Amino acid sequence: MFADAAVAEVTNASSYPRMDDVMTKFGYDWEAIKVTTDDDYILTTFHITGKTGVASTATEGSVLVMHGDNEDGAEWITAFGDTQHFALKLVDAGFDVWIGNNRGTEYSWGHTTLDAAKDNEYWNFHWGHMGLYDDKANIEAIKSATGEDKISYVGYS
Secondary structure (H helix, E strand, O other): OOOOOOOEEEEOHHHOHHHHHHHHHHOEEEEEEEEEOOOOEEEEEEEEEEEOOOOOOOOOOEEEEEOOOOOOOOHHHHOOOOOOOHHHHHHHOOOEEEEOOOOOOOOOOEEOOOOOOOOHHHHOOOHHHHHHHHHHHHHHHHHHHHOOOOOEEEEOO
């Protein structure tokens, strides 16, 4: 799937029960992708691969959806109860949807050398690093996976 295995790898979706529960509830398949930034943080990015049991029909290009302050990517799916969520509407409209998680969120505590629970140095980052490194790494991973030159980006804060 990825041209550069150091950039990203697919992990077991069942390791993310909050995301898995709601995706199962609404009937969508997904995978968790590990993406490493240029400054060695390991992020988890969720890729919604389509409706369960339906062949993928992503014809509108790829879109990276990023969360706001004090949230994580799962908020795009879990925050609105039983209503149909924006990211799922994008899938239904034919987009290849990827949901990012910035460093330091529940799903992105990884690092190639530091332990978020033990090393204070892990937490020595600011919002600018997320834009410079996290967004860039996610965009590069998506481009590598899809072969697309450009992707769309949706974010808020």
